[in-house]
Amino acid sequence: MAGTDNNSLDGLVGRDYAAGFVTDIEADTLPPGLDEDVVRFISARKDEPEWLTQWRLDAYHGWLEMIEPSWGQVQFPAIDYQSISYYSAPSGDQPKTLDDVDPEILATYEKLGIPLHEQAALAGVAETQQRPPVAVDAVFDSVSIGTTFKETLREAGVIFCSFTEAVHDYPDLVRKYLGSVVPRGDNFFAALNSAVFSDGSFVYVPENTRCPMELSTYFRINERNTGQFERTLIIAERGAYVSYLEGCTAPMRDENQLHAAVVELIALDDAEIKYSTVQNWYPGDEDGRGGIYNFVTKRGACRGDRSKISWTQVETGSAITWKYPSVVLRGDDSVGEFYSVALTNNHQQADTGTKMVHLGKNTRSTIISKGISAGQSSNAYRGLVRMNPGAEKARNYTQCDSLLIGEKCAAHTFPYIESRRPDGIVEHEATTSRVSDDQLFLCRQRGIDPEKAVSMIVNGFCKDVFRELPMEFAVEAGKLLEVSLEGAVG
Amino acid sequence: MNLLEISDLAVSVGNQPILRGIDLNVCAGEVHAIMGPNGSGKSTLANVIAGREDYQIDRGRIALEGQEITTLSPEERAHRGLFLAFQYPIEIPGVSNMEFLKAAVDSHARAAGDPEITAVDFMQMARSAAEQLGLNPEFLKRGVNEGFSGGEKKRNEILQMLILKPKVSILDETDSGLDIDALRIVANGISAFTNTINAVVLVTHYQRLLDHIEPDFVHVIANGSIVRSGDHSLALELEEKGYSWLEND
Numbered sequence: 001m002a003g004t005d006n007n008s009l010d011g012l013v014g015r016d017y018a019a020g021f022v023t024d025i026e027a028d029t030l031p032p033g034l035d036e037d038v039v040r041f042i043s044a045r046k047d048e049p050e051w052l053t054q055w056r057l058d059a060y061h062g063w064l065e066m067i068e069p070s071w072g073q074v075q076f077p078a079i080d081y082q083s084i085s086y087y088s089a090p091s092g093d094q095p096k097t098l099d100d101v102d103p104e105i106l107a108t109y110e111k112l113g114i115p116l117h118e119q120a121a122l123a124g125v126a127e128t129q130q131r132p133p134v135a136v137d138a139v140f141d142s143v144s145i146g147t148t149f150k151e152t153l154r155e156a157g158v159i160f161c162s163f164t165e166a167v168h169d170y171p172d173l174v175r176k177y178l179g180s181v182v183p184r185g186d187n188f189f190a191a192l193n194s195a196v197f198s199d200g201s202f203v204y205v206p207e208n209t210r211c212p213m214e215l216s217t218y219f220r221i222n223e224r225n226t227g228q229f230e231r232t233l234i235i236a237e238r239g240a241y242v243s244y245l246e247g248c249t250a251p252m253r254d255e256n257q258l259h260a261a262v263v264e265l266i267a268l269d270d271a272e273i274k275y276s277t278v279q280n281w282y283p284g285d286e287d288g289r290g291g292i293y294n295f296v297t298k299r300g301a302c303r304g305d306r307s308k309i310s311w312t313q314v315e316t317g318s319a320i321t322w323k324y325p326s327v328v329l330r331g332d333d334s335v336g337e338f339y340s341v342a343l344t345n346n347h348q349q350a351d352t353g354t355k356m357v358h359l360g361k362n363t364r365s366t367i368i369s370k371g372i373s374a375g376q377s378s379n380a381y382r383g384l385v386r387m388n389p390g391a392e393k394a395r396n397y398t399q400c401d402s403l404l405i406g407e408k409c410a411a412h413t414f415p416y417i418e419s420r421r422p423d424g425i426v427e428h429e430a431t432t433s434r435v436s437d438d439q440l441f442l443c444r445q446r447g448i449d450p451e452k453a454v455s456m457i458v459n460g461f462c463k464d465v466f467r468e469l470p471m472e473f474a475v476e477a478g479k480l481l482e483v484s485l486e487g488a489v490g
Numbered sequence: 491m492n493l494l495e496i497s498d499l500a501v502s503v504g505n506q507p508i509l510r511g512i513d514l515n516v517c518a519g520e521v522h523a524i525m526g527p528n529g530s531g532k533s534t535l536a537n538v539i540a541g542r543e544d545y546q547i548d549r550g551r552i553a554l555e556g557q558e559i560t561t562l563s564p565e566e567r568a569h570r571g572l573f574l575a576f577q578y579p580i581e582i583p584g585v586s587n588m589e590f591l592k593a594a595v596d597s598h599a600r601a602a603g604d605p606e607i608t609a610v611d612f613m614q615m616a617r618s619a620a621e622q623l624g625l626n627p628e629f630l631k632r633g634v635n636e637g638f639s640g641g642e643k644k645r646n647e648i649l650q651m652l653i654l655k656p657k658v659s660i661l662d663e664t665d666s667g668l669d670i671d672a673l674r675i676v677a678n679g680i681s682a683f684t685n686t687i688n689a690v691v692l693v694t695h696y697q698r699l700l701d702h703i704e705p706d707f708v709h710v711i712a713n714g715s716i717v718r719s720g721d722h723s724l725a726l727e728l729e730e731k732g733y734s735w736l737e738n739d
């Protein structure tokens with residue numbers, strides 16, 4: 001880019017993080033620190049059965065022996081795990097229904113554009129036919145404050161509730177599947193989560209049932225100095241289908257906050273799970289102060305033959321993102337997909353990708369990753385494709401594209417391929433490109449301002465992934481990219 | 491009335507002078523041709539008029555409809571009615587032609603304080619312009635210049651001109667890469683577009699485009715200066731003798 005116009009591609013200014021406000025409510029927050037008593041407190045607070053308390057304690061003891069992973073292409077000062085509060089919930093009794101929820105909290109979700117009233121959501125349908133209702137589980141700091149459309153879903157046999165409720169109402173299902181995809185000792189952050197997880201969402205779709213609406217969980221961190229450790233468990237029985245969306249935001253704060261979640265998906269014979277994420281945690285300011293550390297373990301198990309798990313993620317937030325939504329393809333003819341857009345701006349760092357582990361015959365996986373780096377950010381794709389000896393005729397296709405905006409950002413690609421099948425087919429394509437001054441000048445000559453031009457170019461770059469998102473989310477994701485890129489040209 | 495007025499324009503890149511004092515007046519209703527050998531500064535002139543920022547303007551001014559635009563951004567110049575058809579149109583993968591054109595048209599409407607055109611009206615306008623240039627309407631759904639042939643890229647530039655209806659259009663080597671049939675279609679499109687209130691400046695190396703669109707004035711640039719101006723017969727003379735006799739003047 002010789003002769004670069006210094007006004008066009010350099011110089012990042014503040015971005016507009018619309019979800020950065022704080023809700024002023026009374027909260028019961030544990031003092032900072034982590035020991036056995038904290039683990040027992042959380043378990044007792046949730047009135048958990050003894051086996052689960054023990055499960056947590058085993059995870060805790062395992063965690064004490066582990067060290068933080070250091071292989072990621074990310075840098076951050078050591079986290080003091082004793083300075084974090086591991087539990088924070090709005091004061092008072094747990095609300096029984098949405099009508100009991102603190103109006104301040106309801107107003108928060110309204111401000112974020114998340115409909116928590118079924119009535120309102122239904123009215124929306126009457127106005128515009130294209131807006132189907134979405135059932136929402138709203139997680140505020142450490143607890144779920146309400147789940148909508150539970151009755152409608154129950155009629156279809158679908159269970160959608162907070163993790164805490166699931167432990168009480170469906171203990172057998174929880175006990176059977178918890179930790180079956182991501183074991184307690186899987187990695188440092190998964191072990192920490194297993195010890196102190198506070199809430200999250202639980203989904204069970206019975207045999208041959210197509211979940212009648214989109215399900216979604218909206219995570220909100222509000223309290224200062226707390227970590228959010230939630231767990232999501234989704235089980236699709238034979239022939240079941242479910243599409244699940246996840247969104248996240250947090251207030252703007254100068255200190256970093258830790259979010260270490262675990263998501264486990266289980267698909268049995270002929271079942272399909274589609275899991276979409278729009279991650280917009282507070283990314284920190286333009287100097288790299290504050291922001292969320294998003295250290296998340298997500299894994300799906302295609303246990304059944306012909307089952308399918310598809311991850312779609314749009315990652316625009318967080319100071320640091322460290323996550324690899326993966327699929328273990330155990331069932332014959334099972335299918336794993338990973339579609340990702342990860343955008344970093346200012347001083348954000350992302351090390352994200354996927355693992356596709358082929359165990360069954362004729363298993364297929366597709367990986368489409370689009371990384372966009374702007375400002376002084378660093379964006380890495382890290383992916384593993386493994387074909388085990390039993391994975392007869394397994395196939396993978398990986399496409400991994402990086403787009404650079406400006407001169408000070410970085411893009412890295414770390415693809416790992418381990419094939420122990422002579423008949424396995426692994427294809428890998430990768431490109432790195434730049435938003436060029438020529439593209440920008442073409443747009444500007446046609447009257448399009450530089451910010452709109454960059455957002456249009458980036459949206460075009462991400463098209464293959466946005467196509468995979470549910471309609472409403474695709475529009476949302478496009479807008480989010482636009483906001484996140486604000487100031488990338490100026 | 492002078493639509494485009496360039497006076498004593500001198501431009502350099504690094505410390506290398508490219509244009510050494512250009513004067514040019516283009517009035518409404520006129521077609522000008524700027525000819526010259528490779529490296530004479532033709533494309534630089536076209537890009538500097540459009541506001542490309544890779545060049546240093548050492549002196550001189552550029553005015554559009556009597557108002558100086560020398561320091562305006564490229565998009566402001568575009569909104570005031572200046573258009574540049576690129577010599578090498580660049581690809582924007584994943585952004586459809588339609589989306590791109592609509593964004594361009596909307597930006598012009600906003601700048602003029604006009605309401606945005608409806609999607610239906612826009613579609614009709616775009617389809618009829620595509621038809622005029624012998625392009626299948628499917629063409630509008632493809633990514634901007636993505637996988638286009640050389641000829642398609644050039645036609646796409648003219649399509650954008652027909653839709654944006656600029657006052658002054660500078661067409662940089664629009665004829666290069668076109669076969670005879672495509673050249674005729676593009677030339678007809680340009681001819682049909684010209685009227686008494688706009689003007690077209692054809693930047694070209696060869697005379698062949700001028701067989702289809704007769705210019706009112708022909709200017710020859712060599713070594714960063716206009717060394718000769720005349721009518722169409724000058725272009726024919728160049729065709730016969732080449733450029734060297736002018737450069738050696």
